[in-house]
Amino acid sequence: MKIFGKKTVLLLIVLIITACEGFIDEELPKDMVSEEMTFNNERMAAAALTNIYTLMRNNGFLSGNRDGISYLLGCYADELEVRSQQESGYRHFFQGSVLSNNQSVKNLWNNTYSQIYAANNVVEGVIASTALSVEVKNQLLGEALAIRGLLHFYLTQTFGNIPYVKTTDYNVNRNMAKTDVGEVMKMVKEDLLKAEQLLIPLYPSGEKVRINRRVVQGFLARVNLYEKNWSAARAYAELVIDDALYDCDALDKVFLKGSKSAVWQFKTAVEGVNTLEGGAHIFIALPVPNARLHPVLLDEFDPGDQRKVQWVKQVGTDPQNTHAFKYRQRAATASTLEYSVIIRIEEMYLIVAEATAEQGDMETCSSSLDVLRSRAGLPRLDFTDRQSAVDAILKERRLELFAEFGHRFYDLKRMGRMNDLSIVKQNWQEHFRVLPLPENELLLNPNMLPQNFGY
Incomplete structure (x- = not known):
């Protein structure tokens, strides 16, 4: 992972002030400022936080470019078929030839830990601040904790055992060892639960481009689904569904700027630019x-x-x-x-459908799935047994969420059905369920050893 020292922090602050790219509207001073000044000024502190959204939009797991997981894991699974013969990270993902020196793997890792570092910088700065109001501190701290939690969620679901980084201290971070997936997921939930308590359902901006309580609850629904905590997954998903701010929009409007389906979106860099x-x-x-x-x-x-x-x-x-x-x-x-659109209400209906199928509540399962199927012009499905319901839900997730943030890969993985990919991937192997740890990380920090099995 990229490790930073305090000198780098000052440079980051200057970049934060000058590169928040539309997530806030206020004009900010562009001269050199100290870290202490940043978190004793509401506008500067907000800029430090909102810059992380810019970082996530442009690079890493949630980016919509060909180095983000929507594209990479779409190629890795069975959503995208690469036709180009040119060497590229995503072509290696498609071929099942991803090695520890793959540039896309390295970029995912480094960019994500850079974003986590920025989130930790906000956490530490806000907690130490004596000038910010309680309301502002709660909002910024809640957003930063949520970002830290969800980024570690993607890291551990993709790479397996990883370091959970909670500090900007260089001496601590440079020698961190991996943490077991189960423990990582526990800390993910801890960060998200703290964020849920700090945030409110209202968005801190006029659009859905920053994290509020509902965004956190949507991710808690997903995390609990992955951990087979069916009651909690259903409860959190229903909190989002029951909020009148969201509704399943028409199919041609789901991904528009003003989408009713969207729970969280990334704002574009400048007016006129699209995704x-x-x-x-x-x-x-x-x-x-x-x-x-x-x-x-x-x-x-x-x-x-x-x-x-x-x-x-x-x-x-x-x-x-x-x-x-x-x-x-x-x-x-x-x-x-x-x-x-990073997270949308349709996923919440799918979570309720799966959780209730696992609980034996087939009526709610069918009704939840029918919300999406009826919009798609398809008839209602009524289930009498768990297995047929889960199979139908997996298919609906595939068709509803294709090319969105690796849902297909993660669904097959959590359901123990990764070998389904061997039907279309002739060289598919069991260890492909996690990516290799970046080679350079293992060289820099021996505590990261051993490499993931099979690589």
């Missing part, structure tokens, strides 16, 4: 320049599924030359039309 996802997935000419939707994904859609009509676009005469069309803008427009 990184649009630029990564959309192609307008043949041959396919990078990757297309995998034919096995296309075959999963039932006849009449409006998600295929609205979210899949064919290029040319071959029906297999398609790209994800959830985001429809690949270039700038007169005004920004789309924001990246």
Whole structure:
């Protein structure tokens, strides 16, 4: 991971002041300031926090570019089929030839730990501040803890045992050892639960571009689902569903700037710019320049599924030359039309459906799933047994959440069905359930050894 010292902190503060890129509207002073000054000024402290959203949007797990997990894990699983013969990180993901020196793996790791460092810097600065109001301290601390928790969640679900970093202290961080996945998940929940207590349901900005209590509760629903805590997963998901601020929007509006479905979005850099996802997935000419939707994904859609009509676009005469069309803008427009949707209410209905299926409440399971199926123009499914319900939910998750933040990969992994990928991945191996730890990290810190099995 990238380890920083106090000199770097001062540089980061200057970058924070000058690079928050639209997440806040106030004009901020651009001269050199100290770390203490930053967290004794509400606007500067807010800039330090909101800059992390910019970092996450541009690089790392949640970025919509081809180095984010929407693209990488889409190629790794069975959502995207790479057609380009050029060497690239995502092509290695598609081929199942990811090694510890893979640049995309290194970028995921380093960028994410840089973001965690920035979150820890905010946590420490806000706690130490004597000038910020209680309300501002709670909001900034809650957001920073939530970011720290969710980033470690993605790291451990992707790499397995990892360090859980809670400090900016260089001497502590440079020698940190890995923590067991179970313990990491425990600390993830601790950070999210603290954030839930600190935050309120209202957004701190006029748009859904910063984390509020509902965002945290949505992630707590997911974390509890992954840990098979069915009652808690259902309860948290229903808290989001019951909030009148959110609703399942029409299929052609889910990924718009003003989407009712969105619980959390990334704001674009400047007005007129649209999402990184649009630029990564959309192609307008043949041959396919990078990757297309995998034919096995296309075959999963039932006849009449409006998600295929609205979210899949064919290029040319071959029906297999398609790209994800959830985001429809690949270039700038007169005004920004789309924001990246990080978490949305449809996932909450899927969580309720799965949790209630596991609890034996088939009526609620069917009703929850029907919210999405009816919008897609499909008939209701009524279940009489757990297995048929879980199989149907896995399929619905695949079709509802394709090309979004690796849901397909993580779903197969948590359900013990990773070997399903061997049907389309001839060289698929069991150890592919985690990525290799970056080679350079093992060289810098022997406490990170051993390398993940199989690599």
